[in-house]
Structures are given as structure tokens and as C-alpha cells.
Amino acid sequence: xxxxxxxxxxxxxxxxxxxxxxxxxxxxxxxxxxxxxxxxxxxxxxxxxxxxxxxxxxxxxxxxxxxxxxxxxxxxxxxxxxxxxxxxxxxxxxxxxxxxxxxxxxxxxxxxxxxxxxxxxxxxxxxxxxxxxxxxxxxxxxxxxxxxxxxxxxxxxxxxxxxxxxxxxxxxxxxxxxxxxxxxxxxxxxxxxxxxxxxxxxxxxxxxxxxxxxxxxxxxxxxxxx
Ligand SMILES: [Zn+2]
Numbered sequence: 001x002x003x004x005x006x007x008x009x010x011x012x013x014x015x016x017x018x019x020x021x022x023x024x025x026x027x028x029x030x031x032x033x034x035x036x037x038x039x040x041x042x043x044x045x046x047x048x049x050x051x052x053x054x055x056x057x058x059x060x061x062x063x064x065x066x067x068x069x070x071x072x073x074x075x076x077x078x079x080x081x082x083x084x085x086x087x088x089x090x091x092x093x094x095x096x097x098x099x100x101x102x103x104x105x106x107x108x109x110x111x112x113x114x115x116x117x118x119x120x121x122x123x124x125x126x127x128x129x130x131x132x133x134x135x136x137x138x139x140x141x142x143x144x145x146x147x148x149x150x151x152x153x154x155x156x157x158x159x160x161x162x163x164x165x166x167x168x169x170x171x172x173x174x175x176x177x178x179x180x181x182x183x184x185x186x187x188x189x190x191x192x193x194x195x196x197x198x199x200x201x202x203x204x205x206x207x208x209x210x211x212x213x214x215x216x217x218x219x220x221x222x223x224x225x226x
Contacts, residue, residue, distance in 0.1 A: 001090040001196065001206040002103060002113045002143060002157075063127055063174035064181050067116070070131055071186055074138060081187045083153035084179055086195045086216065087114065087143055088162040088207035095123040095159070096130035103142065110134055113142035114155035116178060118171050122159065127170030129178055144199050153199075154182065154191075162208025172212065179220060193220035 061068065089099065100112035115135040119128040134141055135154075143155035156178065158171050167175075183189045195213050196206035207213070217223065 001087055001204055002099070060177050060180075063129055063170075063177045067129055067131060067178060067181065070136060074136070076138060076186060078188060080138065081152060081154050081191060083149065083192045083194060083199075084182065084187075084220070085144060085153045085155055085199060086175070086193075086207050086211065086213075087155060087157040088167075088211060089117075089157055089159045090161050090163075090206065090208075091159075092120070092161060092165075093122040093159070095119060096132060098123060099157075100132070108142045110137075110139060110142070114157040115141055116154075116156045118156065118158045118174050118178070120159040120168055120171055124159070126168050127174040129174050144196065145203065146199075149199060154187070158207065158211070160208075162210040163205055164208070164210075166210040167212075176219070179216075183220070192223070193217065194223055198223055 096112055096117045099114075099117065103113045104111045110133060112132040112134065115132050117124075117130045117132065119125050119130065121127075124130060140147075140151035141153055141155040142150055143157070144150055144153060156175065158167050158175060160167055160171070179193070183191060193216060195211065195216070197204050200206075
């Protein structure tokens with residue numbers, strides 16, 4: 001879940017400011033009426049992937065074709081990213097354009113607070129990985145409270161409220177494939193993995209009780225402090 005971050009100090013100055021609390025836009029039901037976006041600004045043109053996509057340790061590329069196509073064009077120094085942090089969106093619907101618009105309205109000039117968003121079949125395909133502007137630009141996220149952490153933490157959000165429901169099997173397959181890919185080919189396996197509530201304890205249940213946090217820690221390493 002998105003929390004007001006330190007990205008813009010003026011967030012705490014406005015009349016609607018509720019810093020360090022769950023973003024109020026989440027409760028604005030009206031906001032989630034379907035917006036016809038006609039794909040504007042979303043994603044990249046689907047690129048046919050050649051066999052070059054299969055590089056060392058790449059494993060499955062069922063869910064990460066676009067991510068690989070985009071990431072291949074980026075220059076990402078080793079050490080740029082220190083953390084991968086998993087989130088749920090806290091609501092059952094939405095996609096990168098919808099959340100991005102909401103986050104922008106909350107004062108985040110870079111829009112979508114996460115680097116990646118994994119759809120649940122409502123407003124994007126089930127298991128579809130949408131790539132945020134912040135990943136394309138290799139800039140920090142806005143998905144946790146601390147500015148310093150946002151600067152070095154890749155935010156991956158799954159659409160849904162996992163306090164109430166489980167992620168879909170496809171969402172979890174896509175999530176694992178994405179994190180596997182990032183660790184094996186982009187950021188290195190030393191990157192730390194956490195779920196949001198481990199980073200902001202006491203402020204959020206994100207990504208919810210039904211997200212398989214323990215499984216992911218077995219897969220990507222136990223949480224280490226410091
Ligand atoms: Zn979160």
C-alpha cells in the first residue's frame with residue numbers, strides 16, 4: 001500500500017495532508033470508476049522477443065518479456081538498488097495508470113509510487129507486469145515512509161487487498177519471475193527482500209496476511225537488519 005513518502009515535503013502542507021497515514025484516495029470509491037485510457041502512456045509497445053532474451057540464469061520469461069525488453073535499454077549500475085519491497089494495493093481494482101493518476105494527485109510528481117505493478121485481471125491482465133515510470137527513469141520510489149529507503153528500494157505492488165483475499169496464482173508466478181529476473185540479471189542476488197510492513201512496522205499491514213511473506217523470505221533471504 002502506498003504511504004505518503006518523503007518525496008515531497010509539501011505533501012504535509014496541503015489542506016488534504018494526512019502524512020504518514022494510509023492515503024485517503026484509497027477510500028474514495030468514486031475515483032475507481034472505470035477510466036478509458038486507451039492505453040495512453042501505459043507500458044511499452046509489445047516487442048517481439050528474440051532468442052537473445054535467454055541469457056544467463058534467465059529461467060522462465062512467461063511474465064517478464066516487457067520488463068526484460070525495457071530493462072535491457074537501461075543503464076543500471078550495480079549497487080544502485082539495495083532493496084526489493086513487496087506491496088499490495090489495498091483495493092481490488094486498479095492499474096498503473098489509475099494508481100499513477102492518484103499518486104500524482106497526491107503530489108507525487110513522478111506518479112506511480114511503485115516501480116512495477118502486477119495486475120489481477122480487473123483493470124489489467126491477471127499476472128500482467130506494468131512497468132512504472134520510475135523504473136524507466138531509474139529513480140527512487142514513493143512507496144515507503146523514509147525518503148532514504150525510497151531512494152534505494154524497488155517497489156513491486158500487486159493489485160488487490162491481501163488482508164481479505166489471496167493474490168492470484170498468476171500474480172504470484174509473475175512476482176517470482178520478476179524478482180528472480182531482477183536478482184539474477186539486473187541488481188544482483190545480494191539485494192535485500194522485505195515486505196512493506198517489515199519496513200514500516202506499526203503503520204501498515206501491507207501486503208496483507210494472505211501474501212506469502214514467509215515463502216518469499218525462504219526464496220529471497222531472511223530479513224536482515226542494518
Ligand atoms: Zn505497501
